[in-house]
Amino acid sequence: MAKSIAQEFAKGLWEEIPPFRLVLGLCPVLAVTKTVENGIGMGLATTFVLIGSNLFVSLLRNSIPAKVRIACFIIIIATFVTVVELLMQAYAYPLFLKLGIFIPLIVVNCIVLGRAEAFAFKNGVVASLADGLGMGIGFTVSLGALGGVREFFGSGTLTFWEKPAFEIANYAPSFQPFGFMVEAPGAFVCLGLMLCLMNLVGSE
Amino acid sequence: MGDYIVLAVSCILINNILLAQYLGNCPFLGTSKKMETAVGMSMAVVFVLVMAGVITWIVDTYVLAQFGLEYLRTISFILVIASLVQFVEMFLKKSIPALYAGLGIFLPLITTNCAVMGACLININEEYTFVQALVSSFSYAVGFGLALILFAGVRERIILARVPKPLQDTSIGLVTAGILSLTFFAFKGMV
Numbered sequence: 437m438a439k440s441i442a443q444e445f446a447k448g449l450w451e452e453i454p455p456f457r458l459v460l461g462l463c464p465v466l467a468v469t470k471t472v473e474n475g476i477g478m479g480l481a482t483t484f485v486l487i488g489s490n491l492f493v494s495l496l497r498n499s500i501p502a503k504v505r506i507a508c509f510i511i512i513i514a515t516f517v518t519v520v521e522l523l524m525q526a527y528a529y530p531l532f533l534k535l536g537i538f539i540p541l542i543v544v545n546c547i548v549l550g551r552a553e554a555f556a557f558k559n560g561v562v563a564s565l566a567d568g569l570g571m572g573i574g575f576t577v578s579l580g581a582l583g584g585v586r587e588f589f590g591s592g593t594l595t596f597w598e599k600p601a602f603e604i605a606n607y608a609p610s611f612q613p614f615g616f617m618v619e620a621p622g623a624f625v626c627l628g629l630m631l632c633l634m635n636l637v638g639s640e
Numbered sequence: 641m642g643d644y645i646v647l648a649v650s651c652i653l654i655n656n657i658l659l660a661q662y663l664g665n666c667p668f669l670g671t672s673k674k675m676e677t678a679v680g681m682s683m684a685v686v687f688v689l690v691m692a693g694v695i696t697w698i699v700d701t702y703v704l705a706q707f708g709l710e711y712l713r714t715i716s717f718i719l720v721i722a723s724l725v726q727f728v729e730m731f732l733k734k735s736i737p738a739l740y741a742g743l744g745i746f747l748p749l750i751t752t753n754c755a756v757m758g759a760c761l762i763n764i765n766e767e768y769t770f771v772q773a774l775v776s777s778f779s780y781a782v783g784f785g786l787a788l789i790l791f792a793g794v795r796e797r798i799i800l801a802r803v804p805k806p807l808q809d810t811s812i813g814l815v816t817a818g819i820l821s822l823t824f825f826a827f828k829g830m831v
Binding site: 619 | 711712715
């Protein structure tokens with residue numbers, strides 16, 4: 437418990453940044469990062485669930501019996517996922533359609549359950565909130581970065597809020613989009629190479 | 641009958657749940673280092689996914705849709721899957737100890753395997769009939785097993801190769817999965 441709140445927050449941004457350092461919750465990472473926008477949207481939805489579940493798990497940690505804790509965590513998480521689902525249907529419907537079944541699947545995202553089990557169940561409310569926020573931001577940044585790389589090479593654009601903010605074709609008319617990147621194989625290879633880059637930078 | 645065969649082939653090869661739909665990737669990377677664990681995980685998934693697909697279809701059609709409670713789908717499906725896994729575990733422990741010992745630790749892990757929940761949600765979103773849901777659940781599970789066992793075989797050989805240090809372990813695993821995914825990509829033109 438020697439770590440300060442700021443350290444709990446900051447570890448999610450580099451030291452233990454998901455999904456690179458903690459290789460958990462890969463399915464949404466691979467599936468929704470065809471564009472920057474989808475990546476960031478998914479990241480924010482996950483962040484909301486992560487903060488909510490961390491808060492409630494740490495609040496209730498003394499009244500949840502250890503034997504049935506996983507079932508309790510899942511109910512708390514599923515409640516927040518339902519909240520996000522309904523909110524997105526009301527206020528961000530186009531994004532909700534694009535993310536499709538990956539919104540309800542936040543329930544089984546190992547990062548959320550992993551943080552509840554490994555951190556929130558053992559720590560106080562403020563530290564858990566900081567942990568949730570840090571992990572969430574780290575996850576959003578990773579998804580945004582992966583989405584950016586894949587969209588940049590795969591379709592030659594960068595899109596924010598439905599408008600293309602940048603198009604390679606404006607600068608290099610002969611550019612051919614590298615379609616491999618936005619398909620399933622590209623997702624695996626791209627994530628693998630980014631992980632390699634992180635290892636290379638981190639090892640010094 | 642022909643329709644069901646087309647559905648089965650498309651679920652196993654073309655829309656392979658691991659390599660084309662990106663579902664269930666945590667166990668895909670986590671349990672593929674040894675052939676033994678890969679086989680155990682695949683068996684557990686086949687077992688649970690078929691039961692979960694059938695039960696969630698019944699719950700959705702006869703309970704949620706009847707009372708207009710579709711917004712509770714996420715929470716009720718995860719509860720069905722979690723309790724099913726718990727029940728299967730207790731049942732196997734009591735009556736078929738040999739199978740229980742084989743599946744071992746993989747059973748509880750399935751609760752958080754998004755392939756199971758994902759396949760159940762796809763069945764509902766595609767508005768499959770009962771038999772279609774049964775066929776697709778089974779085929780998705782077989783596709784999961786096929787991809788996982790193939791990948792485990794490749795990965796066991798990668799250990800012998802000289803991989804650059806930053807690329808080791810998960811990183812080279814992901815690149816390999818990408819190449820495997822590319823081979824499955826070739827089935828796209830089949831149906």
